[in-house]
Amino acid sequence: LRGLLERNGLSAAYISSATSFKYFVGYSYLATERPAALIVSAGGDVFFFGPVMERDHLFTQTQLVSQVFTYRDYPGDKHPMRLFAEWLRQLRLTNTRVGVDSASFYSSAWGYRGISLSELEPSIKFTAIGEELYSMRLVKSINEQELIRESVKWGAVGHRLLEKYTQPGLYDFEVAAKASLEASLEMKRTLGYGYKAKNWSMTPVHAGFRGQVGEHSAYPHSISIESPIQKGDVLGTGASADVDGYHSELERNLFVGKPSEKCIRYHGLMLKMQDVALAAIRPKGKCSDADKAVDGFARENGLNEYVLHHTGHAMGLEGHEAPFFDLGDNTQIEPGMVFSVEPGLYIPGLGGFRHSDTVLIKEDSVEILTKYPRDTDSLILS
Amino acid sequence: LRGLLERNGLSAAYISSATSFKYFVGYSYLATERPAALIVSAGGDVFFFGPVMERDHLFTQTQLVSQVFTYRDYPGDKHPMRLFAEWLRQLRLTNTRVGVDSASFYSSAWGYRGISLSELEPSIKFTAIGEELYSMRLVKSINEQELIRESVKWGAVGHRLLEKYTQPGLYDFEVAAKASLEASLEMKRTLGYGYKAKNWSMTPVHAGFRGQVGEHSAYPHSISIESPIQKGDVLGTGASADVDGYHSELERNLFVGKPSEKCIRYHGLMLKMQDVALAAIRPKGKCSDADKAVDGFARENGLNEYVLHHTGHAMGLEGHEAPFFDLGDNTQIEPGMVFSVEPGLYIPGLGGFRHSDTVLIKEDSVEILTKYPRDTDSLILS
Numbered sequence: 001l002r003g004l005l006e007r008n009g010l011s012a013a014y015i016s017s018a019t020s021f022k023y024f025v026g027y028s029y030l031a032t033e034r035p036a037a038l039i040v041s042a043g044g045d046v047f048f049f050g051p052v053m054e055r056d057h058l059f060t061q062t063q064l065v066s067q068v069f070t071y072r073d074y075p076g077d078k079h080p081m082r083l084f085a086e087w088l089r090q091l092r093l094t095n096t097r098v099g100v101d102s103a104s105f106y107s108s109a110w111g112y113r114g115i116s117l118s119e120l121e122p123s124i125k126f127t128a129i130g131e132e133l134y135s136m137r138l139v140k141s142i143n144e145q146e147l148i149r150e151s152v153k154w155g156a157v158g159h160r161l162l163e164k165y166t167q168p169g170l171y172d173f174e175v176a177a178k179a180s181l182e183a184s185l186e187m188k189r190t191l192g193y194g195y196k197a198k199n200w201s202m203t204p205v206h207a208g209f210r211g212q213v214g215e216h217s218a219y220p221h222s223i224s225i226e227s228p229i230q231k232g233d234v235l236g237t238g239a240s241a242d243v244d245g246y247h248s249e250l251e252r253n254l255f256v257g258k259p260s261e262k263c264i265r266y267h268g269l270m271l272k273m274q275d276v277a278l279a280a281i282r283p284k285g286k287c288s289d290a291d292k293a294v295d296g297f298a299r300e301n302g303l304n305e306y307v308l309h310h311t312g313h314a315m316g317l318e319g320h321e322a323p324f325f326d327l328g329d330n331t332q333i334e335p336g337m338v339f340s341v342e343p344g345l346y347i348p349g350l351g352g353f354r355h356s357d358t359v360l361i362k363e364d365s366v367e368i369l370t371k372y373p374r375d376t377d378s379l380i381l382s
Numbered sequence: 383l384r385g386l387l388e389r390n391g392l393s394a395a396y397i398s399s400a401t402s403f404k405y406f407v408g409y410s411y412l413a414t415e416r417p418a419a420l421i422v423s424a425g426g427d428v429f430f431f432g433p434v435m436e437r438d439h440l441f442t443q444t445q446l447v448s449q450v451f452t453y454r455d456y457p458g459d460k461h462p463m464r465l466f467a468e469w470l471r472q473l474r475l476t477n478t479r480v481g482v483d484s485a486s487f488y489s490s491a492w493g494y495r496g497i498s499l500s501e502l503e504p505s506i507k508f509t510a511i512g513e514e515l516y517s518m519r520l521v522k523s524i525n526e527q528e529l530i531r532e533s534v535k536w537g538a539v540g541h542r543l544l545e546k547y548t549q550p551g552l553y554d555f556e557v558a559a560k561a562s563l564e565a566s567l568e569m570k571r572t573l574g575y576g577y578k579a580k581n582w583s584m585t586p587v588h589a590g591f592r593g594q595v596g597e598h599s600a601y602p603h604s605i606s607i608e609s610p611i612q613k614g615d616v617l618g619t620g621a622s623a624d625v626d627g628y629h630s631e632l633e634r635n636l637f638v639g640k641p642s643e644k645c646i647r648y649h650g651l652m653l654k655m656q657d658v659a660l661a662a663i664r665p666k667g668k669c670s671d672a673d674k675a676v677d678g679f680a681r682e683n684g685l686n687e688y689v690l691h692h693t694g695h696a697m698g699l700e701g702h703e704a705p706f707f708d709l710g711d712n713t714q715i716e717p718g719m720v721f722s723v724e725p726g727l728y729i730p731g732l733g734g735f736r737h738s739d740t741v742l743i744k745e746d747s748v749e750i751l752t753k754y755p756r757d758t759d760s761l762i763l764s
Contacts, residue, residue, distance in 0.1 A: 019491060030603040032702050033695070053690040056730060057601035073692040075710040107489070109401060111695065111704035171570060173585050174563060180584060181559040188553060197606040200592065202562065202584055203555050204606075210582065219439035221412040224579040224586075308435040310455040313415065313493065320414050322493035328457040348438060 004099070004132055005042045011096035012041045013129060014088075014117070016106045019317050022245045023137055025064040028198045029054065034074045035106035035114075037084060038065075039091065047091065049084050074112065081105065085120035094121065099129035137316055138323070139336035144246060144316065145360060148338055151248040152358055152369045154241035158183035158207030159250055159372065162239065166381055168231045168256060175229070176208025183207060187241060198245035205241040212236030217253075217352035220308055220344060231257045234267075234351035245317050249340045250370045251356035255380045263353075266306075266345050267376050270353035273297050273343045274374075277311050277325070281341070281359065281366050285333050290325040294343040306347055312340040315358070337361045338369075386481070386514055387424045393478035394423045395511060396470075396499070398488045401699050404627045405519055407446040410580045411436065416456045417488035417496075419466060420447075421473065429473065431466050456494065463487065467502035476503065481511035519698055520705070521718035526628060526698065527742060530720055533630040534740055534751045536623035540565035540589030541632055541754065544621065548763055550613045550638060557611070558590025565589060569623060580627035587623040594618030599635075599734040602690055602726060613639045616649075616733035627699050631722045632752045633738035637762045645735075648688075648727050649758050652735040655679050655725045656756075659693050659707070663723070663741065663748050667715050672707040676725040688729055694722040697740070719743045720751075 001024060005013060015024065015038040018031040025046060029036055036050035045066050048058060052070040059065070069087045071080045084105075088094070105117045118126050140148065161179035183205035188195060197204040211222035214233040222236075229235065235254040240247045253267060273294055280293035291311040298304045311325035315338055323331035325339060339361070344354030357370040373379065383406060387395060397406065397420040400413040407428060411418055418432035427448050430440060434452040441447070451469045453462045466487075470476070487499045500508050522530065543561035565587035570577060579586040593604035596615040604618075611617065617636040622629045635649060655676055662675035673693040680686045693707035697720055705713035707721060721743070726736030739752045755761065 017491070028605045030605070032603075033704070033706065051691065053602045053728075055690075057603065060598075060601070061605075072689075073706075073708055075706065075708055077710045079710070109399070110700055110702040111706070113704070171567065173566060173579075177559055177563040177566075177585055181556060181563075184555060184559075185553065193608040196608050197555075200605055202588065202590060203559055206584065208584060216442075219442070220435045221414075221439065223410045223412070223443075223582055226575040226578050307454075308437075309433065318492055320492040322415070322495070324415065324455075324457065324493070326455055326457055328459045328461070346435075 001040055001136070002042060002044055004129065005040070008099065008127065008129070009097060010042065010099045010127060010129070012039055012091070012093055013099040014039055014105070014126070015101050015133065017101055020101060020133060022198060022317055025062045026244070027058055027062040027065070028245060030200060031108045033108060033111045035080050035084070035112060037106065041091070049087055079115050081115040081117060081120060085117055088117070088121055088124060094123045097125045097127055100126045101130040101133050103128065134322070137321065138314065139334050140316060140338050141336070145336070145338070147243045147246040148248050148316070148358070149369060151241045151243040151246055152250065154183060154187045154205050154243070155207070155239040155248055155250045156370070156372055157186055158205040158241065159237060159239040159252065162207045162237055163254060163381060166229060166235065166254060166256065169228050171228050172209040172211065172213050172225060179207045180205050197242045199242045201242065205239070207237070207239035209235055209237055212352060215349055215351060218346045218348055218350065220346060220352060220354070229256060234259065234263055234353070236352050236354060238356070247315065247319070248358045248369065249315060249342070249356045250358065250372055251342060251354060252372065252374065253353055253355065253379055257381070259376070259380060262350060264376055266347055266350070266353045269301060269303060270343070270345045270355070271374065273345070274341060274355055274357070277341050277343050278359070278366065278368070281333065283333055283335050283361050283363060287323045287325055287329040287331045287333055288327055290341065291327045295327060303345055306345040307343070308346045309344065311343045314339050333361055335361050335363050383422055383518070384424060384426055386511065387422070390481065390509065390511070391479060392424065392481045392509060392511070394421055394473070394475055395481040396421055396487070396508070397483050397515065399483055402483060402515060404580060404699055407444045408626070409440055409444040409447070410627060412582060413490045415490060415493045417462050417466070417494060419488065423473070431469055461497050463497040463499060463502060467499055470499070470503055470506060476505045479507045479509055482508045483512040483515050485510065516704070519703065520696065521716050522698060522720050523718070527718070527720070529625045529628040530630050530698070530740070531751060533623045533625040533628055534632065536565060536569045536587050536625070537589070537621040537630055537632045538752070538754055539568055540587040540623065541619060541621040541634065544589045544619055545636060545763060548611060548617065548636060548638065551610050553610050554591040554593065554595050554607060561589045562587050579624045581624045583624065587621070589619070589621035591617055591619055594734060597731055597733060600728045600730055600732065602728060602734060602736070611638060616641065616645055616735070618734050618736060620738070629697065629701070630740045630751065631697060631724070631738045632740065632754055633724060633736060634754065634756065635735055635737065635761055639763070641758070641762065644732060646758055648729055648732070648735045651683060651685060652725070652727045652737070653756065655727070656723060656737055656739070659723050659725050660741070660748065660750070663715065665715055665717050665743050665745060669705045669707055669711040669713045669715060670709055672723065673709045677709060685727055688727040689725070690728045691726065693725045696721050715743055717743050717745050
């Protein structure tokens, strides 16, 4: 980040994305109506502007911030952005160029209404560096890779428990909560006190179905379902774990009892389609390659109408990240990138067939991090 | 919404906020890298622009959309916004004025990069109506009030179970997952097949502590904690339920065994402070009144340094909504508004003392929806 500031002749960066707080200083901020910003000076000083409720909380998570400036709350007697402008002056940033990640200086859907810092302090020349900051996250460091590997491990534990607890008559959230809790306890007991979740979810491991049950599994982003799991259902799963804010993806189909011939056929075709995708991914290749290969396979096999989304996405601190395994994304694939590979077939009235595996791009190869059974027989619950 | 269009001479509204999808047509869209929009014409036709994965899924949730326009995926061979521009032309909206809720036409943190529709289709005069759309949500209809009441009911069931399952040696997420699951099953079995969660969370009822355990309860937005619950801890709770996307707030302190004199004193002071807040809220009063009363009480009692946030916020489809019970928010309180009332005292090294109750503003009074024990004795776990 300091290199970026230097190259661009910037005196500081003004960063307002909570994901970036995690990325740059390891601080998990619950973004609400309360604006917050991380100011990183070219000299390497790090300041936090935010609500007083975070004054002490921040230091339980990071030692990288040297000073905290706080306001009581939003909107306050004085709008926090007016204080932010004053603090920027105190930091002697007037008449300099400051990089900024967002033109709105803070954005949250929770009722915040902004005032522009460029209007409040016109002597500072704010320069957009959002794209540059984002691009720093694309290639994962060895440390980040290790966190994602750890996430994969506990996602798999959660998935095993999904298999164990799934049975007809149970609601999908029931199986999910049981499996997620048991896997989370195992994780917490194994990793010990040093481990602490960074995201605000109920359990550190999250394994479940999210409504992808029976016919509803034909909706890739099904939200929930009214009725319990039934014998004969095809299920769509997902399992991951929060490791220092990083996550991974492991998704499978599960079959509640012997699947129909039709299910077996589509599941087999999906597996082939995923093989086709995996074979098309290579370091220094293009992101679009995998999706083109999938698209070709689907067309050759008359499956094109059942393909409802692209082949995968990068991941790390956010659920989905750019770049995408998508027909139109020609970003070059670099060693250190981490992607989901998850082409799917969605058959109306029958169900959705999709596995998601997490892969790490290496210098000369692609490593599948999620080593979990994927053949049809292994996924039939008796 | 149609009235708003008519008053402003707009031919249609272009709405890209997923919260607004829920609000206007009851459709829960998982916002990712994939841009989506709801187009509502002055004549009352409703169109959806979005990814093909939602084509059928949308109709499982809403009957209010008359036509769906879909693209394969983002970024695609052609950026979806270029297709959106074409579809707006097909809908004969060229050379008209269209209201728009967001200057970016879609925003998601998940790797989306936008192109501006105003540049793609300069003949359409896009007019900001985000504030007007937001303000429609401030006063809750009778139906919305009923959904929030239902949420309160199941939040309380979850909270009872938190009390039942809390004991020293357990991790906070362990108690949370057990209580949330059991309350969710009770809710689902009681409400039957017609009930379906609208938000993407593991269980419909969510009851837990979110790391507000012992000393860590002194951080109002604690994310998680490393160690299990211990005897003597003061705990901060939260319980709610997703009812058609609407939620409520019930927060209490729980004491793991007999609390210290200090804890009893601060808890008592917080209860008085909440009484002071409640007494200051009245229909047609100002939102700032409650926070000013709390601020006055805190100063009189030498507690000001322990107040780390304002007194409350409105709620509905989002966790927090405007307006706020805040010193600087002079919005007039209207019948039908729903707020949290939650002044807190946070004592470093000891813990946080805060209850949150959900109140409904009526014509001549304020109804506390969360009728749940609040005195110190009732909250001591033996």
